[in-house]
Amino acid sequence: MNATHTTTxxxxxxxxxxxxxxxARLxxxxxxxxxxxxxxxYLAVVRRLQQLLQDTRADDALHAVLEAFPSAAQVYENLQYRHAGLCRSPLERSLRSELAARQVIERVSGGEPAAG
Structure with missing residues (x-):
């Protein structure tokens, strides 16, 4: 077992x-x-990280790394989005984000607010 340091x-x-x-640290x-x-x-780092994330089974150790490195967690979530949606985000926060995005889209498109 190796140790890697985050800022905290x-x-x-x-x-x-x-x-x-x-x-992830880089x-x-x-x-x-x-x-x-x-x-x-930057793109080279992200692409290599994406490849490693795709080749790694999701387990507690991977989730601990993702918890420690939010940028990598965002890359992971983007990779999983097609299959699992916002898989690392709490449901309430995801719902609020979706509703806020909907309101912004409607406002800038000049449309009527959708029922939600």
Whole structure:
């Protein structure tokens, strides 16, 4: 078992998830960088992370990594969306987000508010 550090915690990671956790940490750093980030580098990190996430079975260890690295969790959720919707988001927050998005879309399109 290896340890990887987030800004506030240490996450114990099984050896099979070390590459994934390393990329998750790198993505988190890129997302919060105060310096401009090269778009090609960012895209390369995201694509490699996507591949690792697709090749990794979902279990408690993976979810611990995703909990520690929100940027990676968002990539994971985007990959799963077609099959599972907002699988890592609490239902109430997801519903509120959907309703807010609907209101914005209706407002900018000049349409009548939909019943919801």
């Amino acid at each position: 915690q240490v996450v114990r990671v099984p050896g099979r998830l070390v590459p994934l956790a390393t990329l 993505l988190e750093r890129l997302d919060h960088s105060q310096e401009p980030v090269d778009a090609d580098q």
